[in-house]
Amino acid sequence: MSGFCPRCGESLADHDGCAGEAKPGASLDPPRYCGDCGAKLTVQVLTGGYESKCLRCERRARFAQARG
Amino acid sequence: MSATTWDPEKLLVDAERTLLEEGGRLTMDEAKDLQQLPDLYLGRVADLAHQVRLKYCGDGVEVEGIVSGKTGGCPEDCHFCSQSSAFGDSPVAPTGYIPYDQLMRAAEETAATGATEFCIVYAVRGPDRRLMDHVLECTERVHKETDLDVACSLGILTREQAFELADNGVHRYNHNLEAARSYFPSICTTHSWEDRWDTCQLVRETGMELCSGGIIGLGETREQRLELAFQLAELGPHEVPMNFLNPRPGTPLSDNSIVEPEEAIRTIALFRLAMPSTVLRYGGGREITLGDLQRMGLEAGINALITGNYLTTLGQDIEDDLEMLSELKMPVKTVSKVL
Numbered sequence: 001m002s003g004f005c006p007r008c009g010e011s012l013a014d015h016d017g018c019a020g021e022a023k024p025g026a027s028l029d030p031p032r033y034c035g036d037c038g039a040k041l042t043v044q045v046l047t048g049g050y051e052s053k054c055l056r057c058e059r060r061a062r063f064a065q066a067r068g
Numbered sequence: 069m070s071a072t073t074w075d076p077e078k079l080l081v082d083a084e085r086t087l088l089e090e091g092g093r094l095t096m097d098e099a100k101d102l103q104q105l106p107d108l109y110l111g112r113v114a115d116l117a118h119q120v121r122l123k124y125c126g127d128g129v130e131v132e133g134i135v136s137g138k139t140g141g142c143p144e145d146c147h148f149c150s151q152s153s154a155f156g157d158s159p160v161a162p163t164g165y166i167p168y169d170q171l172m173r174a175a176e177e178t179a180a181t182g183a184t185e186f187c188i189v190y191a192v193r194g195p196d197r198r199l200m201d202h203v204l205e206c207t208e209r210v211h212k213e214t215d216l217d218v219a220c221s222l223g224i225l226t227r228e229q230a231f232e233l234a235d236n237g238v239h240r241y242n243h244n245l246e247a248a249r250s251y252f253p254s255i256c257t258t259h260s261w262e263d264r265w266d267t268c269q270l271v272r273e274t275g276m277e278l279c280s281g282g283i284i285g286l287g288e289t290r291e292q293r294l295e296l297a298f299q300l301a302e303l304g305p306h307e308v309p310m311n312f313l314n315p316r317p318g319t320p321l322s323d324n325s326i327v328e329p330e331e332a333i334r335t336i337a338l339f340r341l342a343m344p345s346t347v348l349r350y351g352g353g354r355e356i357t358l359g360d361l362q363r364m365g366l367e368a369g370i371n372a373l374i375t376g377n378y379l380t381t382l383g384q385d386i387e388d389d390l391e392m393l394s395e396l397k398m399p400v401k402t403v404s405k406v407l
Contacts, residue, residue, distance in 0.1 A: 007159075024326050025314045025356040028382040032159035040161040044170055047133045047177035047376035048386065051170065055161060065377075065385065
């Protein structure tokens with residue numbers, strides 16, 4: 001598996017599940033690490049979604065939560 | 069509480085008479101007695117709190133949206149906060165000030181929910197000139213494009229800054245006490261509880277509405293939860309946000325337990341009994357602490373909520389919040405500006 005864990009930034013190749021996923025409220029956490037390069041993301045949480053930008057590769061993503 | 073005089077029924081009847089018939093207030097000792105009632109009586113305490121809310125505040129619910137105006141990089145060491153620069157393990161990367169297009173997107177999303185208030189929160193100790201200019205520009209833009217009242221949270225203020233915000237249309241200022249005075253030194257060492265109290269007093273002087281609450285589940289005792297409630301009652305804010313700790317990775321409180329739902333409901337009810345006419349707002353952590361019991365909190369004293377997402381975490385679906393209010397027959401309060 002390629003790519004990086006959005007919770008801890010570790011490579012998915014040798015990542016056997018993230019401890020953070022088991023924590024209460026994990027589903028309410030936006031990603032914090034870039035899935036492409038594993039670097040930290042800056043995340044701007046908005047009322048109905050969030051926008052992120054990788055500090056290394058500068059990949060941007062926008063997520064709008066479904067309404068209803 | 070004396071073992072020979074302990075009578076749960078009498079405690080409840082006395083509290084009901086004091087609050088609902090005489091329009092009086094509970095003492096801290098009386099509230100402590102109610103806090104110590106067994107779980108068997110939790111429904112009764114919650115119901116009393118709901119009756120008090122209806123008598124003093126009505127059935128309406130005020131809805132607010134919030135957005136982070138600057139995330140992370142905060143020099144303070146509030147142990148619960150993922151935005152402190154003191155905790156190198158936090159995954160939250162610092163940002164600059166929110167760009168105006170993002171800010172307006174959040175404001176418009178908030179307005180679409182029927183909310184009346186939009187709060188812009190900066191992770192700082194206190195504002196400098198640049199930040200003051202940013203928040204005043206944000207305030208002007210939100211006023212121009214929406215009907216929302218603007219609230220902000222910029223940390224510790226000087227007198228001049230407080231009046232400048234009020235004079236430029238900021239409606240409400242948030243500055244939480246966070247914890248009881250006796251517990252605060254355990255969760256923050258870079259400023260004091262008194263620093264927070266002083267800023268809250270300044271805000272009141274300016275005529276802005278004061279929003280000041282705290283977080284339940286920081287490791288405080290039950291008595292300290294009541295202590296906070298009564299210190300807030302003494303402070304007399306317009307609104308008290310009640311947050312429940314959502315332990316954040318990389319912070320000193322990352323391994324704290326989530327507050328038990330029954331204890332959360334009990335604490336909400338006691339806050340209502342301590343502050344009959346204050347707006348009590350559901351803040352962060354309600355989803356993971358209460359889950360489906362969030363409705364019960366609204367029938368135990370809560371009469372406002374933050375909807376949508378929070379500063380660094382997501383909230384439950386806005387439609388779920390609005391459906392919950394509809395099912396409870398609690399109308400969303402509309403803007404009622406005095407012209």
